[in-house]
Amino acid sequence: MSITPTQDRDAQRSLARLLPRLEQEFAAHVGTPAWEAFLRRLDEHFPRLFYLLRELYGDQYDFFYHLERTLALAAQSWFDRPADLKAQDAQREANPTWFQSEQMLGGVCYVDLFAGDLQKLRAKIPYFQELGLTYLHLMPLFSAPEGDNDGGYAVSDYRAVDPRLGSMEDLRTLAQALRGAGISLVLDFICNHTSDEHRWALAARAGDPEYADYYFLFPDRTMPDAYERTLREIFPDKHPGAFTYRAEIDKWVWTTFNVFQWDLNYRNPMTFREMAGEMLYLANIGTEVLRFDALAFMWKELGTVCESLPKVHTLVQAFNALLRIAAPSLLFKSEAIVHPDEVARYISAEECQLSYNPLLMALLWNSLATREVRLLRQSMGHRFKIADDCAWVNYVRCHDDIGWTFDDADAGALGINGYDHRRFLNAFYTGRFGGSFARGLPFQENPRTGDARISGMLASLAGLEAALHSGDGAEIELAVRRICLLHAIILSIGGIPLFYLNDEIGALNDYSYVDDPAKAGDSRWVHRPATDWARMERRHDPATLEGRIYGRLRHLIQVRKATRAFAGNQMQVINVGSDHIFGYVRTGPEGQRAVVLANFTERPQSLHPNEVRLYGLGYQFRDLVEGRTLALGEQMLTLEPYQVMWLAAE
Secondary structure, three states: OOOOHHHHHHHHHHHHHHHHHHHHHOOOOOOOHHHHHHHHHHHHHHHHHHHHHHHHHOOOOOHHHHHHHHHHHHHHHHHHOOHHHHHHHHHHHHOOOHHHOOOOOEEEEOHHHHOOOHHHHHOOHHHHHHHOOOEEEEOOOEEOOOOOOHHHOOOOEEEEEOOOOOOHHHHHHHHHHHHHOOOEEEEEEEOOEEEOOOHHHHHHHOOOHHHHOOEOEEOOOHHHHHHHOOOOOOOOOOOOOOEEEEOOOOEEEEOOOOOOEEEEOOOOHHHHHHHHHHHHHHHHOOOOEEEEEOHHHOOOOOOOOOOOOHHHHHHHHHHHHHHHHHOOOOEEEEOOOOOHHHHHHOEOOOOEOEEEOHHHHHHHHHHHHHOOOHHHHHHHHHHOOOOOOOEEEEEOOOOOOEOOOOOHHHHHOOOOOHHHHHHHHHHHHOOOOOOOOOOOEEEOOOOOOOOOEEEOOHHHHOOHHHHHHHOOHHHHHHHHHHHHHHHHHHHHOOOEEEEEOOHHHOOOOOHHHHHOOOOOOOHHHHHOOOOOHHHHHHHHOOOOHHHHHHHHHHHHHHHHHOOHHHOOOOEEEEOOOOOOEEEEEEEOOOOOEEEEEEEOOOOOEEEOOHHHHHHHHOOEEEEOOOOEEEEOOOOOEEEOOOOEEEEEEO
């Protein structure tokens, strides 16, 4: 938000009245370098924080009390912040777009499934370095209820690690070790809800009215019914509706996702303060990026869908402004699996500097199924551009399901019916469509609407599982090529590429989840396998399947890191005269240029070299992937099945 001169004056007057109280509370720090640094950032960012909080809570009788305590929270957090993190703050303030480097490579995993616990994960840092990671997202690792806990997304304590994984000290030590290895720790900020075993929920269940106001509790169905007239069901098969009756308190509780996940009430300024405290705590243990989980659902208003409302953005911006004062190097990453237009609205330096790119993920899988790039080209042509000081996080697979989030208008412009096409994609990726190479499972299939999402490991969805079952060597090679194709796109298209660890060795679906009662009802566990380290050890042997996949992907990573054109976000989609070849031009910070061509079919595809020469490559250029020089006259340029070319001027 932009602050007018009048607003800035009013904010400064408010700060002038609050500052003496802060000076009194933190007298031991007044006059120190830490105090001066705090004052500098407070002066710069307070006006924005003030007006954001006033928009949220200005009608509350005790607004200024909460404002004062929020500033005190920021001050205490800054004074408690370790010296090495303060040094990092200074470095990244001087280089605020450090994350746009071509050196960036992300990985994501579950601690227990990948290594066992935090100490054992620390021992895997050499592997992360070997792969080339500079960013490691650890799936939820905090205390959560036993049994079904939504994969850890039902948090019972934001300041306690699941004891099976270790301790908070183990997490601090890991964060420091990762930082020393040049790897940024990424954790989830699960901000829409807590588990029903969180101390706030327990107090609310015990009848404490203060903590009851941290959530949405209703004495009967009147208000839940009114809200549900406009809400969509997120998990319709296992949790119809958005509310759960709790007999022990005789109340209906807002539970968007699961009965054990209680939605937080951000209309209450105490909720904001408490969650701000949890956020700053995570910042000070060494977290460098926080993934805002389910942020679209954080604000509720009657008569709306209660998703991506304007005050959600206000909330996230307020958290962001507070960080700029107390932990300025920490970044936000949005997780908003909503309409592409809504995803884009969360991306800014004042909101989330990073964002998952669910549209790209969905359209890559769409192009594999259709063998066409029309929808991919149409959508990325006008939906990839974001602010120059932000970045996409591009991924092929993640812990979650695949939802077909493309825009129906984009599809309609190509004569594609969105509803019918989604049903085709669901059939294709669950193996119900004739000739499909995919082996996936439906997630939250709704027989009434035909809606569903897709679960499955990348290799299984890309055809490797079916090919291995048939023993067809040619089909195995095609599946390996599909795996490499998808990764070659996310490595080159602009932003931070994110690997779902185990994909680099072609791990398949794990169907054993059905034997675990806590997991059996959630098909997403099929793509959350434990790492097979015996298989992982074969990654350097090119005679093995693991070695074939790992070797090719590792080569692509190395080439990316040596190609300055892949830094930043500048990307132009191009039409190369074929609906089967996806093409785009990358331009680096110093004007370096590369053209990317990707064949999304199992057959060779050709294009006229003039389609490439138009973009400044001339008559002689180099394929960075193959390491060979191409001198083209009038002969056609041919891409082999699922081949990707990264072309640069010789």
